[in-house]
Amino acid sequence: MINDLPMLDSQPSGEIAMSIRNMIFAAAFGIASLTAAHADGLRPIQGKSIDLGGVSGIAYYTVERDGFHVVTTLAQGEAGTPMRVVSVLAPGQRVVLSTPQQADAIEISRKGDSVFVRNVRTASN
Structure with missing residues (x-):
């Protein structure tokens, strides 16, 4: 089972950087989605x-x-x-x-x- 996992050492550094960028983008998108969910609430001083x-x-x-x-x-x-x-x-x-x-x-x-x-x-x- 452990042998089925891809090894980072075997991936070119460009692919690792791309994977990290994709994870950061996905995390940022998730945080932005959560923030948008709160936009339906009232903001301070907003009537x-x-x-x-x-x-x-x-x-x-x-x-x-x-x-x-x-x-x-x-x-x-x-x-x-x-x-x-x-x-x-x-x-x-x-x-x-x-x-x-x-x-x-x-x-x-x-x-x-x-x-x-x-x-x-x-x-x-």
Whole structure:
């Protein structure tokens, strides 16, 4: 079985260099693919629209020493008084925003160094 493995000594140095370049390229491509997967999350200071039916607004976050500060500003209609909610998220934590009139809610969650905003169904409705 060991005899079936190719020996590096028997390969010309050009082929070894090509194999190493191919491995480096494959590793770089893999890392770039993982980075692209995180691109769907929210970036610091990037605003994300929030729509909870009659209540809407925007959310963003900043990276602070004690965690990610998620700032959500909501208002009912154009004439409603705006309300700001600030949540500090550690890895694995989330905050859910909902209204009693709507079955859908907005979940803002932190997974590692990424923040995600998604629509969810509330359990109470």
